[in-house]
Amino acid sequence: MIDPRILREDPDAVRASLHARGEDEGVVDKLLALDTRRRSAIAAADALRAEQKQLGKRIGGARGTDRDGLLATGKELAAKVKEAEAEQAAASAEFAELHAAVPNLVHPAAPAGGEDDYVVLKHVGSPRELDFTPRDHLELGEGLGALDMERGAKVSGARFYFLTGVGAQLQLALLNLAAAQAVGAGFQLMIPPVLVRPEIMAGTGFLGAHAAEVYRLRDDDLYLVGTSEVSLAGYHTDEIIDLSAGPRRYAGWSSCFRREAGSYGKDTRGIIRVHQFDKVEMFTYCRPEEAEAEHDRLLGWEEEMLAKIEVPYRVIDTAGGDLGSSAARKYDCEAWIPTQRAYRELTSTSNCTTFQARRLNIRYRDESGRPQVAATLNGTLATTRWIVAILENHQLEDGSLRVPEALRPYLGGREVLEPVGR
Structure with a gap:
């Protein structure tokens, strides 16, 4: 608050x-x-x-x-x-x-307007010129034996899927790469609970305007998280934490669940908008005066990961009218998707200032020993949706996939994934 x-x-x-x-x-x-x-x-x-x-x-x-x-x-x-x-x-x-x-105060530098009023801060890389008609990620994934939407729907309903064979391996490769980068950057790796109490979900600001997005288990009075940001924010609830040595950083690897309420008819093909996915999420506690610099660092780590999967992307500054209730400012990284001829969000990083920590009673001691409210920030380091960008940007004419170099050690050194049945 x-x-x-x-x-x-x-x-x-x-x-x-x-x-x-x-x-x-x-x-x-x-x-x-x-x-x-x-x-x-x-x-x-x-x-x-x-x-x-x-x-x-x-x-x-x-x-x-x-x-x-x-x-x-x-x-x-x-x-x-x-x-x-x-x-x-x-x-x-x-x-x-x-x-x-009342939502968090919008940062004065955030663009004015709504969903379409973002400001493009930069482009990195150029879309690849293809001399063949590209397949979309679903056709590619099915051809590689990596993705099964039909049986996902049979088992769980619309917007569920199976990652199969190399698809499961590709996701593990991606998330392991993200986890390794996070640990190398000084983050403490966490596998947090994905079920949280109402006071934790409310404390992070997800039971306000976005309550319809959240799965609730009414018999147990628990909520399924849509991001491990929720669990990691709740980790230090009602505590005074030590920030004397600088920001405290965690990286949460978890499954995430979203109802996708209000998205009827949007992105129904493939795995761009689904109810369950896996993600490695960065989360930081710091002093309020350190928050803006930390926000830039989180964006830098996200861009470092995007460079590793070798896809063209752009960075946007989200407009105030499109911010979640807890964010004061948010940057998105959007990758080029060839079959859509458009940039689509892969990551976001938000500066939540003291909004969440005030609600969750998370403090630190200043130089005089007085308790002060901490600031919190979050940023996505990798998620299932990244597979979309990898498949479409690294496809070959015959439906094979060139594996980005950074992912090869996690895929047994393979440079190319070939369609099944060859």
């Missing part, structure tokens, strides 16, 4: 952020009114409790009719305290509920 001090001291900044997201700016006035009511209720309850404490001391030394009168006063005062505490609780609960619904 956003810092309440910003709400009080610079409400126009909150209004501007909500405007950038296309959301109701009137929430700010409601929050300010609730905050005033809450703080007034706290002061009134504190004053009555102090009065009650003083009266208790007087009652202890009183005798006779004086004591009887003070006891009567004490009874009246106790009722007032109870009433004041109820008002404090109600005002605090109303403020907290609305406060938790």
Whole structure:
């Protein structure tokens, strides 16, 4: 959640952020009114409790009719305290509920607008000129014996699939390459839980506007994560962590689950938009003043991985109206997909500033030993969708696949994967 001090001291900044997201700016006035009511209720309850404490001391030394009168006063005062505490609780609960619904403040440098108003920061590599009609990733995957959508649908329904044979090997190669890079860069590798409690899912901001995307197990009151960002953010909930040596970095390898609500009819062919996939996700805890530099580093690590799979890509700065509720700024890396003649997202990295850590009560100690709220950031290092870009960009005319050099050690040294039946 956003810092309440910003709400009080610079409400126009909150209004501007909500405007950038296309959301109701009137929430700010409601929050300010609730905050005033809450703080007034706290002061009134504190004053009555102090009065009650003083009266208790007087009652202890009183005798006779004086004591009887003070006891009567004490009874009246106790009722007032109870009433004041109820008002404090109600005002605090109303403020907290609305406060938790306000998304993170959009970074001032993020582009204005919505989904189509991103800014392209750079292009890396050029789309390959093919002298044959390219096959799409599904046709290639089926030809290689790497992908079975039909049986995935038979077993689990639409948008499920089997990675088979070299497809399973290719995914493991990709994720192992990502894990090796992460460990080499100083990340602690984690295999986290993929089921989390409601307070962890809510704390990361995924039960707001994106709640429809999340699978819920109602009988157990648990949620399936759509990214290991959720589990890794929850790892240090209610802790004071040591950031004296610099950012603390984790890389989570997990399966991820998304309902893809609202995506009916979009990307129904192949594995671009599916309900289950695997991913290696980077996650960082750092001091707020280090967050922007860390965001650039996460983007750099993502680009390092993209260079290893040898695909053309571009980096975009996502517009404020297209940001998730927890992100202040987000960069996407989009790879060229030949059969679509378009760039499609492979990775994203978000700076969530103190938004998630404030909700999850994750702090560090500053130079004076005082607890302060940490910042959190995340970034995708590899995921199942990358197979789409690898297949389409490295295909050969006969349906074979040239294996990117960095992946070959994880595929038994093979340079080319050939269609099955040869």
